[in-house]
Amino acid sequence: MSDRSVENIDRRRFLKLTGLSAGGLVLGATLPGWQPSWAAGLDKGGELNLFVSIDGDDTVSIVCHRSEMGQGIRTGLPQVVADELEADWQKVKVVQGLGDKRYGSQNTDGSRSVRRFYDTMRRMGASARTMLERAAAERWNVPAKECAARNHVIIHIPTDRRLGFGELAAAAAKQAVPDEKDLRLKDSAQFNYIGKPVDTVDTPDMVTGRANYGQDVHLDNMLIASIERAPVLGSGIAKLDDSAARKVRGLVAVERLDGGAEPPLFKPLSGVAVLAHNTWTALKARKLLNIEWTESPHEQHDSDDYLETLKDNVRQTGKTAVAEGDVDIALETASRQHSAIYTLPYLAHATMEPPSATAVVGEEGCEIWSCVQDPQSVQQHVGQALGLPPEKVKVNVTFLGGGFGRKSKPDFVVEAALLAKKMQRPVKVVWSREDDIRHDYYHAASAAYFQAGLDEHGKVDGWLQRTAFPSIGGTFQPGVDHPANFELDLGLTDLPFAIANRRTETQQADYHARIGWLRSVSNIQNAFGVCSFADELAHINGRRPDEFLLDLIGPDRKIDPSQGDYKYGNYGETLEKFPIDTARLKNVLRRTAARADFDTDGGEGWGIAVHRSFLSYVGIATRVQVRDEQLKILQMHCVADVGLAVNPDRVKSQMEGAMIFGMSLALMGEIKMQNGAVANSNFHDYPLLRMHQCPSLTVELVASGEPPAGVGEPGVPPVAPSITNAIFAASGQRIRELPINKHLKIG
Amino acid sequence: MKINVNGTAHQIEVEEDMPLLWVLRDELRLTGTKFGCGGGFCGACTIHLDGQPMRACLTPVSLAKGKQITTIEGLSENGDHPLQQAWIEHNVPQCGYCQSGQLMSAAALLAHNASPSDGEIDQAMTGNLCRCGTYPRIRSAIKTAAVKSATFENAAAREGEN
Ligand code: FES
Ligand code: FES
Numbered sequence A: 001m002s003d004r005s006v007e008n009i010d011r012r013r014f015l016k017l018t019g020l021s022a023g024g025l026v027l028g029a030t031l032p033g034w035q036p037s038w039a040a041g042l043d044k045g046g047e048l049n050l051f052v053s054i055d056g057d058d059t060v061s062i063v064c065h066r067s068e069m070g071q072g073i074r075t076g077l078p079q080v081v082a083d084e085l086e087a088d089w090q091k092v093k094v095v096q097g098l099g100d101k102r103y104g105s106q107n108t109d110g111s112r113s114v115r116r117f118y119d120t121m122r123r124m125g126a127s128a129r130t131m132l133e134r135a136a137a138e139r140w141n142v143p144a145k146e147c148a149a150r151n152h153v154i155i156h157i158p159t160d161r162r163l164g165f166g167e168l169a170a171a172a173a174k175q176a177v178p179d180e181k182d183l184r185l186k187d188s189a190q191f192n193y194i195g196k197p198v199d200t201v202d203t204p205d206m207v208t209g210r211a212n213y214g215q216d217v218h219l220d221n222m223l224i225a226s227i228e229r230a231p232v233l234g235s236g237i238a239k240l241d242d243s244a245a246r247k248v249r250g251l252v253a254v255e256r257l258d259g260g261a262e263p264p265l266f267k268p269l270s271g272v273a274v275l276a277h278n279t280w281t282a283l284k285a286r287k288l289l290n291i292e293w294t295e296s297p298h299e300q301h302d303s304d305d306y307l308e309t310l311k312d313n314v315r316q317t318g319k320t321a322v323a324e325g326d327v328d329i330a331l332e333t334a335s336r337q338h339s340a341i342y343t344l345p346y347l348a349h350a351t352m353e354p355p356s357a358t359a360v361v362g363e364e365g366c367e368i369w370s371c372v373q374d375p376q377s378v379q380q381h382v383g384q385a386l387g388l389p390p391e392k393v394k395v396n397v398t399f400l401g402g403g404f405g406r407k408s409k410p411d412f413v414v415e416a417a418l419l420a421k422k423m424q425r426p427v428k429v430v431w432s433r434e435d436d437i438r439h440d441y442y443h444a445a446s447a448a449y450f451q452a453g454l455d456e457h458g459k460v461d462g463w464l465q466r467t468a469f470p471s472i473g474g475t476f477q478p479g480v481d482h483p484a485n486f487e488l489d490l491g492l493t494d495l496p497f498a499i500a501n502r503r504t505e506t507q508q509a510d511y512h513a514r515i516g517w518l519r520s521v522s523n524i525q526n527a528f529g530v531c532s533f534a535d536e537l538a539h540i541n542g543r544r545p546d547e548f549l550l551d552l553i554g555p556d557r558k559i560d561p562s563q564g565d566y567k568y569g570n571y572g573e574t575l576e577k578f579p580i581d582t583a584r585l586k587n588v589l590r591r592t593a594a595r596a597d598f599d600t601d602g603g604e605g606w607g608i609a610v611h612r613s614f615l616s617y618v619g620i621a622t623r624v625q626v627r628d629e630q631l632k633i634l635q636m637h638c639v640a641d642v643g644l645a646v647n648p649d650r651v652k653s654q655m656e657g658a659m660i661f662g663m664s665l666a667l668m669g670e671i672k673m674q675n676g677a678v679a680n681s682n683f684h685d686y687p688l689l690r691m692h693q694c695p696s697l698t699v700e701l702v703a704s705g706e707p708p709a710g711v712g713e714p715g716v717p718p719v720a721p722s723i724t725n726a727i728f729a730a731s732g733q734r735i736r737e738l739p740i741n742k743h744l745k746i747g
Numbered sequence B: 001m002k003i004n005v006n007g008t009a010h011q012i013e014v015e016e017d018m019p020l021l022w023v024l025r026d027e028l029r030l031t032g033t034k035f036g037c038g039g040g041f042c043g044a045c046t047i048h049l050d051g052q053p054m055r056a057c058l059t060p061v062s063l064a065k066g067k068q069i070t071t072i073e074g075l076s077e078n079g080d081h082p083l084q085q086a087w088i089e090h091n092v093p094q095c096g097y098c099q100s101g102q103l104m105s106a107a108a109l110l111a112h113n114a115s116p117s118d119g120e121i122d123q124a125m126t127g128n129l130c131r132c133g134t135y136p137r138i139r140s141a142i143k144t145a146a147v148k149s150a151t152f153e154n155a156a157a158r159e160g161e162n
Helices: A011-018 A067-085 A113-140 A165-173 A279-287 A303-315 A327-332 A375-386 A411-423 A433-438 A523-540 A545-553 A582-594 A648-668 A719-731 B020-027 B082-089 B099-112 B118-125 B135-149 B155-161
Strands: A006-008 A025-029 A050-054 A060-064 A092-096 A147-150 A153-156 A161-164 A223-229 A237-241 A251-257 A271-276 A290-293 A319-324 A336-344 A356-361 A366-370 A393-397 A427-430 A446-454 A460-468 A501-506 A604-613 A616-627 A630-641 A696-701 B002-005 B008-011 B046-049 B052-055 B068-070
Touching (some): A025 A113, A025 A165, A060 A067, A067 A092, A067 A113, A113 A161, A161 A165, A223 A251, A223 A279, A251 A279, A271 A279, A303 A336, A327 A501, A336 A523, A366 A375, A375 A411, A411 A427, A523 A545, A523 A719, A545 A582, A582 A616, A582 A630, A616 A719, A630 A719, A648 A696, B052 B099, B099 B118, B099 B135
Parallel strands (some): A366 A393, A460 A501, A630 A696, B002 B068
Antiparallel strands (some): A025 A050, A050 A060, A223 A271, A251 A271, A319 A501, A356 A427, A446 A460, A604 A616, B002 B008, B046 B068
């Protein structure tokens, strides 16, 4: 396998790896899995997880047996493979290789999928095509270069003889797999499916109620568990009186779960599980539990006070993360200075499907059915909890009713596994909406201080940015009390402005609640600060925001933020392949600004924001109306340069979704904590944008031959600042503290 | 207790106060009706009771006695209700979790109002949350379906006649 990533495999091995039998040509390849930083070094690698088989009856099956590949892949994968293969789309099917295929994999956190797998998938399609061409050449006894694949047949060009893929499949299987250097990849002008709209394979199941999600799993003899968890992080069960609960008819058992010591990791929280034959009985009995919780070091935590503390902290000099030039001198000698503090509250993922997991534990190991984003992490953490090696944990990934980062944390799966072991029968853990809102891995509350020094011409000469928020690192390590570099890399250290003197600092932010990744992560607060502050500076200078921003970004160039010990992360990719390219950013900015009318008045105004994240460039232009302290968002336009869009319609729908996700957080997203516990509980006090609040949305994709970049997340960060910038344009009111409904009514 | 779901009678033994949501999901294994909030806030559990849209999470099963219950599984026989077709045409679903409820609310709307205005669509659909953000496509798909429905004898209409 030295110079190939694709291998020919025999039918017996195929059967073993995928649970399917096949005739004809079968190729296997390995799609690299994404490794979160905590899992570095755990991947054994090398195991085949993608297969293409061509049968005698012409059917091309594309089989995924590892389920981390997710939503983008289930449609994007056949598109890419079939295109290089020159297959007829009608004869291609996507198969989930292991487990029950009703439980198709569906990972909504797809920013990485297509980007990481694109090259492997193309090589796989091209390998199969080349083998078919060579088989045909042998059959006709002609040079292979005279044979070409077109829409499921191989044609001998000089004589126009034709053989179908099915007729050649068996002979092609006997060909050697071509070396990578011999593969001819298509030119993008020849693409049939890549970059073209293709229906999502799972849609018909989703509109008929047939798609099975984690919450929908049913096994014979299964119990349903509903769990009352400790309201404050770090507390456990002091006293339990379950006598009333036990009187409920249909109740089967009451079990304790011990969360153990901090850090929280992906362990379950301490709690009391009520198990019954149906969900309703479990929920009812749970309400009758009487639990006293032990004291916790976090029980004084109050999110409002906490934000005040963070604001105080960012006013003080912090720890320098990266610096260029001399910001202090630049600020001192500036003819004009401006500073501002921005804050965002804690946020919850609130996936439409609350977490749920079903487990069976037997002598042999454990089997899981669940809506998880990262099955390998499930194997590891369930394995640890049960004392099993990861390979003894089999994970069947169901559809995910939304992920956004929540379902990459398998705490809820570990709960199911522990309970299934105790009960010695299948257990499904059902999280309620209240459980979901109160026991999330929250997006960090944050405060950021920005200070700029301008020269007499209004040119920005010094830029200081200082941020404080509880780090995701605190979830894995005790004592983490400053943002980490990987969180600054998401929008601060990669600041694309041509400013000679600048410094990025962090300030103290203690850890009091579980913190995790939420769609676009710290880009949310970092872009809100940068894009708001740049807009403020434009207005101070009396300049049009887009023109001022173009000056700020400066000449076309590729930026490398690394210096000294500090190495810029670039989303795990090289800067050669995915540079920070100011020309692309400016192009997106110009096209975004072209949609906005900065001279609008009469209580209406336009705001714009542009941001690079997940290697993509996204601009948002928003038109709002502010009247009688009431805000109405009238229109929103998105310009996205995501490199090559494999499925443009899917990219557009992800951008629409990102705009709506961004509006929810900007307008109304706020998790409040009081006495260490989350005060919100359901959609009435953790509201999401509703249809009547959703303006008309348009998306414009920049045609690009650059490699495919992230899609699911980069639409989110510029949304909030485009709205607050528009509010300023409409009303002169500068909103620096989200959510907006603290300042204006939402119409 | 006897209930009628999608034209089939079922004999069930459950407490009278059990919400229809859990009867459908846990007892009858009709899991197309989704659990999103349990409090009437999200619409993921929307079903029809004698053609009227209802939140199954707030409807005790006792209220459904003697009535026709329609779930997403019974919206059409072959998944070809004009709304289902329009949903596919507009590529509406993202994660898909909210879509059963969206479709049931939309079907009830079209059954009573063959060509709803934008405002009427917003009003009928505002109780259905979609975290993935498919609202613009839902709006377009409802309009497409409204045009097609004229010729389609939809499930809601059938319920009305029964
Ligand atoms: S589950 Fe019934 S309205 Fe949300
Ligand atoms: S499609 Fe995911 S919640 Fe609506």
